[in-house]
Amino acid sequence: MHDIRQIRENPAAFDAALERRGAAAVSATLIALDEKRRALITEVQISQARRNEASRAIGAAKAQKREDEAATLMAEVAVLKERLPAIEEDERAIGAELDDALAALPNLPADDVPQGADETENVEVARWGTPRSMDFKPLEHPDFAPALGLDFESAARISGSRFAVLRGGIARLNRALGQFMLDRQGQAGYAEIAPPLLVRKEAAFGTGQLPKFEEDLFKTTDDRYLIPTAEVSLTNLVRESILEEAALPIRLTALTPCFRSEAGAAGRDTRGLIRQHQFDKVELVTIATPDQSEAEHERMTEAAEAILQALDLPYRKMLLCTGDMGFSARKTFDLEVWLPGQDCYREISSISNCGDFQARRMAARYRQTGDQKGTHFVHTLNGSGLAVGRTLVAVLENYQEADGSVRIPQVLLPYMGGIDVLMPA
Structure with a gap:
């Protein structure tokens, strides 16, 4: 706003x-x-x-x-x-x-955001890891993961397209990823929250989903919306509040299901888990003062990167151009993970500094220490730490073997109940 x-x-x-x-x-x-x-x-x-x-x-x-x-x-x-x-x-x-x-107007870009029309003009900032050399042709996950328990056919009978049923070991791996991320982000200083999955329209307006992107949301019969990301619930925890400067920054994390109609993504990523109507995600949100927000943006990005590094998944860090940023963002870093089956990098996390744009919509303010008269709008930041479904895709494709099995990353073994490899049925 x-x-x-x-x-x-x-x-x-x-x-x-x-x-x-x-x-x-x-x-x-x-x-x-x-x-x-x-x-x-x-x-x-x-x-x-x-x-x-x-x-x-x-x-x-x-x-x-x-x-x-x-x-x-x-x-x-x-x-x-x-x-x-x-x-x-x-x-x-x-x-x-x-x-x-x-x-209806988007946030204004920060001065250091590159000018560009679309994702082709984003700027690569850094790259981590080297894609694994495989002595066989790597497959995309829809082509080998069904033998591991990834079931699109049952999901289609139950719910339609863009849903999946996870069975057995692959369901355990998906759960392990979410728990591992949540634990790591807690260790990084983000307080765990279990937020509502249904929000009122005022909350969706506060973070910028409404009114512009209503078609991308699932709406209930009593005028509530299923969250497209826990950003909505977490950020709105400070709506209509006046915080004390000493309490900032506030760092929050949550592992929740997310729901998106994907109305604007017709024909894109119709195969596999990349673009689903329902998926799990670990979200990071920070409420900060204007002086803190730039450093918090870097800190949040590093927290998301740490997950990819722990999983030994090669990725690159991109600074989004003006034409590719989200509606509420003033500056965004995307992390793109290497997918050998697609032979390319794909977005797995988007980390944005929204400045005071969302705070104005939510009436979220803070009082400076020693100043009992005026108040100021907080800055809000959010990012994926990470999208669990896309991380599952990255693990499946990067850890696949020629026989169709998938090795479990070392850091996930404590969460897998003794399973160290997924074997095809």
Whole structure:
């Protein structure tokens, strides 16, 4: 959410930043709406003041037997009482139009975000690990994992496309990955939360899923939404709050199912586990002061990288360009893991600094130490630490053997109940 006061103060800079994200310049339209709203507010205030003044004068005129003056004043008050509701309704309508226009605009990119139209113009920042040399042609996981217990056919009969049933050892491996990630992120200083999976529309609005991306959410009959990511629940824990600066940063993590309709992904990744309607994910969220947020962004990225390094999965770190960032982000790092079956790197984690964009939508503020008067918006950050299903894909493909078996990474053995290899049925 953007501050109309800041837009009024520097409309050219606002439009230039929006244009970097491929959006049209809108400051003139926003300022015109704001001026109309402010004029109506002024008119309401003047009318209310005159109504109150005239009402007091009526009593004085009657007390002094000035009946004609009292009648004139009463007529004026009657006109003002009749007009005020219409003016107030106009002000509310213009205010709602302005709020809707502001809510539809994406966050502005940080200065060091590269300019670009799409993912082809993202910038590689670093690379870790060397893809394993295999003396056989590696397969994509849909081509060998069904023999290990990955069951798409049963899921399709139960729920339709983009669902999976995990059986036996592969189900245990999926659970092991989630628990391992959650444990490691706890050790990294992120407090574990078990949040609700259903949220009200105000919560989804707060993190930017609504109104723009409603088609990507699953909605219940009582106007709640299944979370597309635990970011929604975790970040909204501070909505409508005033925090003390000494309590920041707040670092949170959760392992939850996530639900996405994938309405905008028709025809993409139709095979396998890469893009599912339901999947597990370990989420990281940080609530910080503006001075802390850049360092927290790097810290969160390192926490996600540590999982990939512990699993010995080669990856690269990408700085997203302006055209590929999410709606609420001002700066984003993507971690892309190597998938030998696809012979390419694929996104496994997206870590974003949202600045005060979400905080404005949630009314989440903090009070600086020693300052008892003013409050300031917090900064919010979120990222995957990691997406469990995609990590399962990466483990299956990177640890596959020629006979169709899959070795279990060393760090996961304590979670596997004695299983060190998945054998095809």
